[in-house]
Amino acid sequence: MNQMRMLRIIAGISLAAILLGTLVWALLPKPVLVDLSEARRGPMEVTVAGEGVTKVRExxxxxxxxxxxxxxxxxxxxxxxxxxxxxxxxxxxxxPAFLDARARRLAEVSVEEAAAAVRLAEANLTRSDAELAHIEVELERTQILAKRGTVSVTMLEDAEQSAITARAERDVALYELEQRKATKVRMEAQLSAPTxxxxxxxxxxxxxxxxxxxxxxxxxxxxxxxxxxxxxxxxxxxxDLSDLEIEVDLLSTDAVEIESGAGAYVERWGGKGVIKAQVRRIDPSAFARVSALGIEEQRVRLLLDILSPPEQRQGLGDQYRVFVRIVTWAGEDVLQISQSALFRHAERWAVFVEEDGRAALRYVEVGHMTGDTAEVMEGLVPGERVIAYPGAAIHSGVKIEPRALSEDPGD
Missing domain, CATH: 2.40.50.100 (RNA polymerase II/Efflux pump adaptor protein, barrel-sandwich hybrid domain)
Structure with a gap:
């Protein structure tokens, strides 16, 4: 009897212990599911993005x-x-222009006038030929008489001079006739219809x-x-489409960070892959332009040389729209973390670091930022894991548990 009673007491105590343990376990805080991101070293670039157009260089x-x-x-x-x-x-x-009635009549009269001038010049030439023939006959007779001594030397010289003058007048009459004929042709050309x-x-x-x-x-x-x-x-x-350049307009506040010779990446140009480019010139003077939101902005024009060969940019032509990322800073071995792990605390940058399954607050010094990545100057070492997107449930000392892949499709 005493033995049965003892067994019941032991069973009751055991059941009470189990219930108490279950209650204590249920009341204990559960680890917070978190996304972890690892601090790592690697290359990092800071870029400025802008929209541009392609242009044939020459x-x-x-x-x-x-x-x-x-x-x-x-x-x-x-x-x-x-x-x-x-x-x-x-x-x-x-x-030639078409002639109206008045202009045509004037042109016809000019042709008639030119024709009359030609006839007059022909008559003058005929007269000059006759006078020249007569004077040459007189000269020949005078020369014969001069040989016989019948006429004086003076009369012979006068006859020779008269012949020279007559020949010159005949040449003048001939040239005048040619001039009048040319004038007639020119006047007749005014009456020609367009052909x-x-x-x-x-x-x-x-x-x-x-x-x-x-x-x-x-x-x-x-x-x-x-x-x-x-x-x-x-x-x-x-x-020449094989010799293209890119013109990009950037805000002046972004342009001051860029140096001539900086590398660039051309993306979303319609083809496959990324085209490499290089900044050739930065205009020293900005210009004002009103944005789509109605805000007046100071923009700076940059010219970029395309470095990729034509085979890697087939189809790219003149005045094509492209999107460009220009490198303003680059590092080969940079400690970096996801920007989603950073938050402000006591006016400083801070992160929650995983330490023995718990979250630990740690201040960090941040350098360059680009996209979703931030450079860590101090406060972390490679391989440490930080909590991404820390919520209100995360505080220093709280237990954490990495989220399973099935629970976070974004991982």
Whole structure:
């Protein structure tokens, strides 16, 4: 009897101990599930992002050297051209203007006047020929008489001088006739109707053929149709798509951090991979531009050289939109952590470090920041794990437990 009673007491005490242990375990604080990030050493870059456009470095503008009518463009945008051999434009002489009734009548009267002048010049030439013939006969007779001694030397000299004068007057009459005929032709040309030259004739006979000034591709044709152009009018533009540069506009506050020669990455350009580039020039003067939010900003223009070969940027052309990241600082062996682990505490940067399964507050000195990564100057060593995105439940000394992958798809 006493033995049974003793067994019941022991069983009761054991059950009470189990219940008490269960209650104590239930009341104990559970570890907080956290995401851990490891401090590590490695290369790090700080970049400034901006939007830019591609540009052909050297464009060749083909200009009309003379006033005239251009034929329909023999080349289209995108055509390949060769220096000195590909005809890119053909210019014909300008057509004469049509004459109204008054202008035509004046032109006809001018032709009649020129014809009369020609007839007058012909009559003068006939008279000069007759006078010259008569004087030459007189000269010949005088020379015969002078040999016989019948006339004096003075009379012979006068006859010779008269012959010289008559020949000169005859030449004057001949030249005047030629001049009058040319004037008549010029007056008749004013009555000519406009005619279209034959574009298939030899160069110089009807047209001026302009060849490509440089090897490349046609980037733009101002107007493919035939039209009248003045001297100095732009006809088309030629460029080499293998020689591209990038123009980027950045805020002046970002531009001051960039040095000439800095590396850059061209992303989201439409093709595969990242294109490497380098800053060639930073404009010394900024300009004002109103942003989409209506805020006036001071922007600075940068020019970048593309370093990647043309084979790695197939399809990239002139005036294409690209996104660029320009390197402002770089380090090869930098201790870094995720920025999600940083927070401000007592006006200093701090993190929670995992120490023996508990969170420990630690102050750190932060250097450069980029994207989601921060450089740690002091306060951590490589391999230590810090808590990312610490919440209100995290404090110094609290037990923590790494979140399982199944509970955090973002890991």
């Amino acid at each position: 464009k060749w503008a083909v200009i009309a050297p003379v006033t005239g009518n251009t034929l329909r463009s023999p080349v289209d945008v995108g055509d390949q051209v060769a220096k000195g051999s590909t005809v890119v434009a053909v210019i014909q002489p300008g057509e 279209m030259p034959d574009p298939d004739s030899e160069p110089g006979e009807c047209c001026l053929r302009i060849t490509a000034p440089q090897d490349g591709i046609v980037l733009d044709v101002v107007d493919v149709n035939a039209r009248l152009v003045e001297a100095g009018t732009a006809l088309l533009t030629i460029g």
